[in-house]
Amino acid sequence: MAHTHSAHDKDAQVKVIWKTFWILLGITIVEVGMAFVHLYTGFPSKLWLNSLFILLTLFKAFYIVAEFMHLRHEIKNLIMTVLMPLMLFIWFIIAFLADGDSWKNMRKDLSPGTPVKKEAPVAAPAHH
């Protein structure tokens, strides 16, 4: 009795593994397909396409960590101890990419030959 139950469990788990595989493969095919659609038609625009790629990448990461690495089935303490430190990445990504962008703009504005932006003359405060 106990043995048949465990054999049933075993098959169910194998099913989950293959289901995860098909999800990961499907997402990858969609990504590559979208890249080709963009290449030939220019649709969707680069911004939307990249947002979609990042979203799908995070989906894939979720399935790998949750199912393949089994994290979803661990207890909450462990899940939190693994995921909380990774929250630093939110700051990390925003801060550094914004920094890169700001450097680009500064280089453009300050490079030799760039016309200086004319500031609107500030009205001199009247003293008298």
Add this chain to the structure above:
Amino acid sequence: MDNAVTAKKKWWNGGYSPFSVSYGKLMMWYFLISDAFTFGALLISYGTQRFMAEAWPDPNVVFHSFPFMGHTNLPLVFVSLMTFILIMSSVTMVLAVHAGKYMDRQGVTKWLVLTIVGGLMFLGCQAWEWTHLHEVGAWWGRNPFPNADGSAAISTNFTDFFFTITGFHGLHVTSGVILNIIVLINVLKGTYEHRGHYEMVEKVGLYWHFVDLVWVFVFTCFYLL
């Protein structure tokens, strides 16, 4: 091992893991977190440089070759194959871990061998890709690719980051293959059968999936975006 989670347990009083996993697995998780930060730092510095640059090469132009296809323009196809191989080897690794839970020594052996084959295939693909890129003049410090807007490359950031990050990932795949081979030898020797559990397969499995996880991000950052 008393791993059942009950309401009455005092989590931090000792005697069992408050995370309900063994010490070895927990330390593997912690190692992987630190490794995630290493890869994260590399990828974010790549992103910073890319945001800083006024122009950047188009990946669909740089990565368009496939072995034995000559000059046929096949963007993304080869790297998609590499991605497929790595996902597939992740599946065989999960199946090896799964067989280990049921003390199925033959199953573990079969799936581990397939995982090692997958890892070696991936490394073979990467070796071909690197060789090809080297032949067209790309290397650390050498960037032959024009920018997407048609202007000539003014820095070697693109190739430097590409070779450093895919190289660091490839190094992880290599050590993963070596770890898998060591574990396979132990499986064949009956070490884990004798020990009463196949937890070591789970630990290298965690590492192997992490390498797959990193590839998902490398794939997006270098080939898609």
